[in-house]
Amino acid sequence: MPSVSIDPFEAVKVRVEDVGRRMALGPGLIKILKRPKRELIVNFPVQMDDRTLRVFKGYRIQYNTALGPCKGGLRYLPGLSLNEVRALGALMTLKCAVVELPYGGAYGGISCNPKEMSLGELERMTRRYISEISIIIGPQEDILAPDVNTDERMMAWAMDTYSMNAGFSVPGVVTGKPPMIGGSVGRGDATARGLLYVVQQVFKDSGRDLRGSSAAVQGFGKVGSNIASLLSQEGCSVVAVSDSGGGVASDQGLDVEKLRLHKLGHGTVRDFPGGRQITKEELLATECDLLIPAALANAIHGDNAKTVGAQIVAEAANSPITPEADRLLTQQGVKVLPDILCSAGGVTVSYFEWVQDLQYYFWGLEEVRERLGEVMIKAYRRVKEVSDAEGVELRTAAYTVALRRLAEAYRLRGIFP
Ligand code: NAD
Numbered sequence: 001m002p003s004v005s006i007d008p009f010e011a012v013k014v015r016v017e018d019v020g021r022r023m024a025l026g027p028g029l030i031k032i033l034k035r036p037k038r039e040l041i042v043n044f045p046v047q048m049d050d051r052t053l054r055v056f057k058g059y060r061i062q063y064n065t066a067l068g069p070c071k072g073g074l075r076y077l078p079g080l081s082l083n084e085v086r087a088l089g090a091l092m093t094l095k096c097a098v099v100e101l102p103y104g105g106a107y108g109g110i111s112c113n114p115k116e117m118s119l120g121e122l123e124r125m126t127r128r129y130i131s132e133i134s135i136i137i138g139p140q141e142d143i144l145a146p147d148v149n150t151d152e153r154m155m156a157w158a159m160d161t162y163s164m165n166a167g168f169s170v171p172g173v174v175t176g177k178p179p180m181i182g183g184s185v186g187r188g189d190a191t192a193r194g195l196l197y198v199v200q201q202v203f204k205d206s207g208r209d210l211r212g213s214s215a216a217v218q219g220f221g222k223v224g225s226n227i228a229s230l231l232s233q234e235g236c237s238v239v240a241v242s243d244s245g246g247g248v249a250s251d252q253g254l255d256v257e258k259l260r261l262h263k264l265g266h267g268t269v270r271d272f273p274g275g276r277q278i279t280k281e282e283l284l285a286t287e288c289d290l291l292i293p294a295a296l297a298n299a300i301h302g303d304n305a306k307t308v309g310a311q312i313v314a315e316a317a318n319s320p321i322t323p324e325a326d327r328l329l330t331q332q333g334v335k336v337l338p339d340i341l342c343s344a345g346g347v348t349v350s351y352f353e354w355v356q357d358l359q360y361y362f363w364g365l366e367e368v369r370e371r372l373g374e375v376m377i378k379a380y381r382r383v384k385e386v387s388d389a390e391g392v393e394l395r396t397a398a399y400t401v402a403l404r405r406l407a408e409a410y411r412l413r414g415i416f417p
Pocket residue numbers: 146147148149150191218219220221222223224242243244245280294295296297316317318343344346347
């Protein structure tokens with residue numbers, strides 16, 4: 001079987017097992033942490049524009065609630081599988097624990113191809129899915145957020161659907177909403193900004209300057225495009241970018257704002273006149289200081305890890321590196337900044353949004369960014385301390401920090417009854 005088809009849930013479970021044993025967590029606790037707490041699968045009909053009915057499959061996985069209410073994204077993807085959503089729920093549980101948010105982890109999604117659907121079809125599908133899972137979500141139970149192929153429009157429909165069924169507005173059931181209806185300022189680029197704060201610290205710690213360095217970004221969606229903009233604003237040259245349509249590169253650095261306009265007009269970065277065309281695989285092999293996978297799982301696998309041309313890989317996507325590729329990159333001396341730390345900026349500002357929604361009291365942009373910086377830098381320091389003290393890679397250190405926190409929560413709460 002080619003290494004790219006590795007099941008992302010297996011990958012997370014293996015890492016939990018390995019790190020859990022290393023920490024002597026005890027087999028009982030490891031067993032709990034390798035299983036989702038609650039799983040809901042819904043098959044539901046949607047009226048399409050041509051008046052035919054289609055039945056979609058949707059999932060909501062409430063992975064763990066030891067540290068607080070469930071929290072996690074919602075993605076729309078063709079062929080989305082139960083195990084993919086389970087993996088995302090497990091990662092979310094670990095991510096919230098690493099950055100010390102009072103949340104458990106969850107995830108959801110619908111197997112569909114949003115690129116082939118009209119806005120009306122997407123709205124009807126979103127609303128029906130939210131109605132179907134409304135029996136288990138809520139501002140105290142499980143809070144949704146945008147992820148791959150979902151954005152603030154869908155979050156607004158989700159919040160409205162839940163609220164219409166409740167009979168009053170419930171902004172706290174969904175984060176990543178437009179600020180007009182209870183969203184937080186600063187949520188749009190929070191994942192990218194959180195990653196930037198971590199990368200800045202890593203460069204600082206190794207006596208290097210981000211200004212004047214170079215980066216390649218895989219994926220030019222909500223996260224990747226914002227990362228490219230922020231890096232370029234910091235004086236880091238973005239020398240290559242790709243999306244599902246292809247890639248573009250320039251040794252002098254791409255004009256990211258012009259590239260964003262091109263993507264807006266053409267739906268892809270391909271054929272951007274300000275650079276040369278490259279393939280999606282060539283993007284990963286770009287010689288640069290920093291590679292940022294910001295697309296889908298398993299992008300870097302056993303067959304292409306050796307081609308990676310960067311010294312540091314900062315994971316913005318969830319599970320972009322398979323365990324085999326992780327080992328190969330380490331052998332090659334590539335430093336990997338793990339997803340559960342690096343991409344936690346989004347859920348951190350989602351937490352701020354939820355707090356603001358529950359209080360009906362909203363913060364300014366500077367306050368949001370300052371608090372995000374505090375959370376991310378503190379989390380990075382905690383992970384770095386464990387990495388230095390125990391002589392382990394940053395991913396193992398991040399899992400150690402997260403699992404310690406979860407283990408402590410179980411110790412304090414005990415096992416009911
Ligand atoms: P998005 O749907 O906005 O963008 C995804 C991008 O990936 C698109 O540009 C798409 O063209 C590109 N892509 C898909 N396949 C590709 C391939 N083979 N090669 C290159 N590019 C490819 O999604 P997003 O919200 O930007 O999420 C991106 C990643 O970041 C996902 O793994 C997601 O789980 C993770 N993440 C997102 C958030 C968030 O706040 N949105 C938070 C944490 C982690």
